[in-house]
Amino acid sequence: MIEVIVQNAEEAMEAERLGVDRLELVSAIKEGxxxxxxxxxxxxxxxVSIPVQIMIRPHSYNFTYRQGDKEIIYEDIRNVLYLGGKGIVFGALNDDHTIDEETLIEVIEISSELDITFHRAFDEISSQIEGYQLLCKYKEQVKRVLTSGGKRTCEEGKNNLIELIKIANQTDGPSILAGSGLTTNNFLNIHKLVHAYEYHFGSGVRKNQSFRNGFDKEAIRLIMNSH
Structure with missing residues (x-):
């Protein structure tokens, strides 16, 4: 399963034409x-007709949200549902770098139809194993976890990704969506090592690896043909 980041409808339609499986829609990519x-x-x-996961993140300062932030988050999710979407990309942490379970429950209770990717806030938590075990309780809605194994890139976090994927397979929990720093140069080697079912690509499938540019069609073709 190959997911790519898009910023607007034009990019979304091009990505679908190029054969990717799923989209992550974001704004303000420079803010993450x-x-x-x-x-x-x-x-x-x-x-588009392929699945779209929509980023729900009101600011880039941190992943710890005050009540005002939470009200914005809940309203944005209701808007996604109103527009016919179900997929969201969300994550929240407590001050001690554990998953904010209370806020996660409130998000899940908005609608049983939500399809949630818990995003890379997961890479900032104190124990990814404990965090993953917590998310397993909510696997009916939390379908996947976007992570680079707690490191800056998948290359650096590959050993942790191997461990997380092993646990995911054993528990039938949320899928591990490996992402960050993936390019055509390292994808095959990383895939051979970690054996994830889902991969997330950002600037690595753009011309000159920049979000200012369109998709590198050859890069996407190589990735789609190699998995």
Missing amino acids: GLTPSYATIKQVLNS
Whole structure:
């Protein structure tokens, strides 16, 4: 399963034409990805038929949210549902770098139809094993965890990814969506080592590896043909 980041409807349609399996829709990619505008979400959902996971992140300061932030998060999720979407990308932490289970429960209770990717807040938690075990309790909604194994890139975190994927397979828990730093140069080697079922690509499938540019069609073709 290959997922790529898109920023608007034009990119979403091109990614679908190129054969990718799923999209992650974000705004403000320089900030690490924030919630897209209502109009952008509407355009993208109306322009493609493949699954779209929509980033729900009100700011880039941290992953610890105050009540005002949470109200924005819940409203943004309701907007996604209103527009016909189900997929969201979300994560929240407590001050002690554990998963904010209370906020996660409140998100899940908005709708039983939600399909949640717990995002790379997971790479900042104190124990990924304990964090993953907690997310297993909510696997009906938390379908996958986007992670680079607690390191900056999948290359650096590959040993941790191997361990997480082993646990995911044993528990039938959320899928491990390996992402960060993946390119055509390292993808095959990483895949041979970690054997993830899902991979997440950002700038690694862009021309000159920049989000300012469009997709590198040859890069996507190579990746799609190699998995």
